[in-house]
Amino acid sequence: MQQKTEALSQVLTGQPVIPVVQISNLSHAVPMAKALVAGGLPAIEITLRTAEALDAIRLVANEVEGAIVGAGTILNPKQFKEAADAGSQFIVSPGTTVELLGVAKDHAVPFLPGATTPSEVMSMMEEGYSILKFFPAEQSGGRAYLKSLSSPLASVRFCPTGGITPQSAPDYLALPNVLCVGGSWVTPQDAMDAGNWDEIERLAREASGLKTA
Known part of the structure; x- marks a missing residue:
């Protein structure tokens, strides 16, 4: 089984921050x-944590020019297939299961599975995966932990997500094994509730200007 690495890399290297919405x-x-x-943040991860998520993915895929919409918090093959059918261009899971690896193999949509421990990372390497989600980043050891993985597991790149802030994001992005970070701070709930799209555009512009290693 091979990760659709080139397609996924194009999504994740196109911007330093993937909004998690x-x-x-x-x-x-x-x-x-x-x-x-x-x-400047066209790649957007909409999480399947609400009943509206699939319809939201479908709307963005069909109506927003330039958007690269993905689905997050995918936990099983059913959700994977539903997200792909809704128009997701990449799919993200907080972890990995044999069943998810199986359905990912049969779909053209690139899959970003989660891995935290060295053993999990090595298992994904055996399956042909070289780009992984690191979640929950801050609670799992953060930047120091990821830095410690960069030497023994040098061929793997990560998108850390979970607890990352505008202040901590540059430290993650400076690591050689980090492609980008996932962050929810770009779409704060108060701005969403108020329909303050100018504020979200401003936050996105700031985030898109962060530098990677």
Whole structure:
């Protein structure tokens, strides 16, 4: 089994921050995505943590020019297939299962599975995966932990997500084994609730200007 590495790499290296968005009001999906694209963050992960998530992915995929919409918090093959059918261009899981690896093999949509321990990372390497999600980043040892993995597991690159802030993001992005970070700070709930799309575009523009190693 081989990860669709080139396609996934193009998504993750195109911007330093992947917005991780939870949609609870479907009317927010399109203006939110337009604001992120305008701010320089076209790749957007919409998490399947709400009943509106799949419809939100479908709307963004169909109506927002330039957006590269992905699905996050994918936990099983059913969700994987539903997200792919909704128009997801990449799929993210907090961890990895044999069943998810199986369905990912049969789909053209690139898969970003989660791995935290060296053993999990090595298992993914055996399956042909070289780009992984590191979650929950801060709670699992953060930057220091990822730095310690960069030498013995030098061929693997990560997208750390979980607890990362605008202040800590540059430290992660300076690591040689980090492609990008996932962050929810770009779409704060108060700005979403208020429909303050200018603020979200501003935050996206700031995040898109962060430098990677």
